Amino acid sequence: MDTLSNFIANQDAPAIGGGRLEVFEPATGAAYATIPDSDERDVARAVEAAKAAFPGWSQTPAADRARVLNAIADLIEQRVEAFAEAESRDQGKPVSLARSLEIPRAAANLRFFAGAILHERGEFYRSDDRALNYVLRQPRGVAGCISPWNLPLYLFTWKIAPALATGNTVVAKPSEVTPFTAWMFGQLCREAKLPMGVLNIVHGTGPKVGAAIVAHPDVPAISFTGGTATGAAIAAVAAPMFKKLSLELGGKNATIVCEDADLEKAIPMIVRSAFQNQGEICLCGSRIVVHRALLKEFTERFVNEARSLKTGDPTATDTDVGAIVSRQHLEKIQSYVALAKIEGGKVVCGGGAPHLIAQRCRGGWFHEPTVIVGLSPTCRTATEEIFGPVVTIHGVDDHGEAIQIANCTKYGLACSIWGRDIERMHRMAAKIDAGVIWLNTWMMRDLRTPFGGMKQSGVGREGGDEALRFFTEAKNVCVGW
Numbered sequence: 001m002d003t004l005s006n007f008i009a010n011q012d013a014p015a016i017g018g019g020r021l022e023v024f025e026p027a028t029g030a031a032y033a034t035i036p037d038s039d040e041r042d043v044a045r046a047v048e049a050a051k052a053a054f055p056g057w058s059q060t061p062a063a064d065r066a067r068v069l070n071a072i073a074d075l076i077e078q079r080v081e082a083f084a085e086a087e088s089r090d091q092g093k094p095v096s097l098a099r100s101l102e103i104p105r106a107a108a109n110l111r112f113f114a115g116a117i118l119h120e121r122g123e124f125y126r127s128d129d130r131a132l133n134y135v136l137r138q139p140r141g142v143a144g145c146i147s148p149w150n151l152p153l154y155l156f157t158w159k160i161a162p163a164l165a166t167g168n169t170v171v172a173k174p175s176e177v178t179p180f181t182a183w184m185f186g187q188l189c190r191e192a193k194l195p196m197g198v199l200n201i202v203h204g205t206g207p208k209v210g211a212a213i214v215a216h217p218d219v220p221a222i223s224f225t226g227g228t229a230t231g232a233a234i235a236a237v238a239a240p241m242f243k244k245l246s247l248e249l250g251g252k253n254a255t256i257v258c259e260d261a262d263l264e265k266a267i268p269m270i271v272r273s274a275f276q277n278q279g280e281i282c283l284c285g286s287r288i289v290v291h292r293a294l295l296k297e298f299t300e301r302f303v304n305e306a307r308s309l310k311t312g313d314p315t316a317t318d319t320d321v322g323a324i325v326s327r328q329h330l331e332k333i334q335s336y337v338a339l340a341k342i343e344g345g346k347v348v349c350g351g352g353a354p355h356l357i358a359q360r361c362r363g364g365w366f367h368e369p370t371v372i373v374g375l376s377p378t379c380r381t382a383t384e385e386i387f388g389p390v391v392t393i394h395g396v397d398d399h400g401e402a403i404q405i406a407n408c409t410k411y412g413l414a415c416s417i418w419g420r421d422i423e424r425m426h427r428m429a430a431k432i433d434a435g436v437i438w439l440n441t442w443m444m445r446d447l448r449t450p451f452g453g454m455k456q457s458g459v460g461r462e463g464g465d466e467a468l469r470f471f472t473e474a475k476n477v478c479v480g481w
Ligand code: NAD
Pocket: 146, 147, 148, 149, 150, 151, 155, 173, 174, 175, 176, 204, 205, 206, 207, 209, 210, 211, 212, 214, 225, 226, 227, 228, 230, 231, 233, 234, 248, 249, 250, 251, 281, 282, 385, 387, 413, 453, 457, 458
């Protein structure tokens, strides 16, 4: 059983209270590690370390900050296999997905922001011949970074990299469900000679550790990714303290298939957008809205392709869909499939656990790719976030109706549109309430672009300049002539 520690001022530390929490391998259902069950005392210690490190780190030349971030990225790249195996064991995702996409992306996050600070351009404004204004962008201080369990290292570094690059110091909390690669990351930071206290990682539950970071008076900026209800709880505490907040929250994304879509090309990508990472990606398309001219053919072909996906042991090279992150989350997914039936839906693919599963995974948490038809697009199954391998398919008569359905949830994170009439697709994109829209593609990410959600999918944007701005305070200096 691995015993993980907090990482505070570059030291490994247990929780002050001494408690520990178990960490489970979703593929087997067995506990394999423990983390400190930290509380506000551990957070206070981490904030002290981060505050002490701030003057030095914020005044470190950008080139030196970039060098350390790149050194951490180098170490991740040298150990992709170890990180991928750890991420898969911790989260349940196929190891092939972690190896090919998520761990490389964690290194890319660090490299991207290391590069960005070297190419920063300043702003200035001349007020006729009376004055010149220039804008200082200064780090805010100690940033709190709180991340979820679905893409653990990928999202952890997506926050930490811009925070550190811009000269902030950080107190970070990974999900207690998937803490392993964040712990490994701390060890690498020490090896890469990140100065003491610049990054501090506190493990434990949301209500104890996450809430203490949010409530701490010396943490002026909070970058959070997780569920909408948690985001609301965080905002309720942070807003009256006038903290800067970046909230990346839940989604229930539409996939719109127009009558002229090239199904040959589109279906494999739409299947991936539905079931990659067991459907546990905030960007997954879980409500598929199809023009009736194509509905029958689309549904048949989509279901055939979904049936061909192999659900099972995340370590097997031919596994497409791994294990569900926790028993509790599996039960939530199962409850939505049961609800769908009550709401009048018909399960045309999957619906439960896979029949064939490797011996070592008999105690694990699995759910087959599941496709449900015959539901109203406004019912609970079709509008609430399930965050698992479950999609609903809905027929529409025209594009206006497709847009209406895409917009009929409280969320507004992402949408993909598939078709050939690109002009019409641009018009549709402009009318859809989502922060991220893909036309004939999905999950294509350029780290320079703004990323985030509308409505209850979030507040603010990450990525590129948006992240650099979030983690810095703009100060206008006006020089009179
Ligand atoms: P969650 O909200 O339960 O937890 C996220 C993190 O917040 C965890 O580290 C948790 O310990 C912590 N936390 C919990 N309660 C807290 C509190 N009161 N104060 C401070 N921190 C607290 O989310 P989850 O179940 O880990 O992740 C799944 C959710 O994340 C889904 O809703 C998904 O859509 C969302 N998500 C959104 C994005 C995005 O970019 N918009 C990306 C990935 C996941």
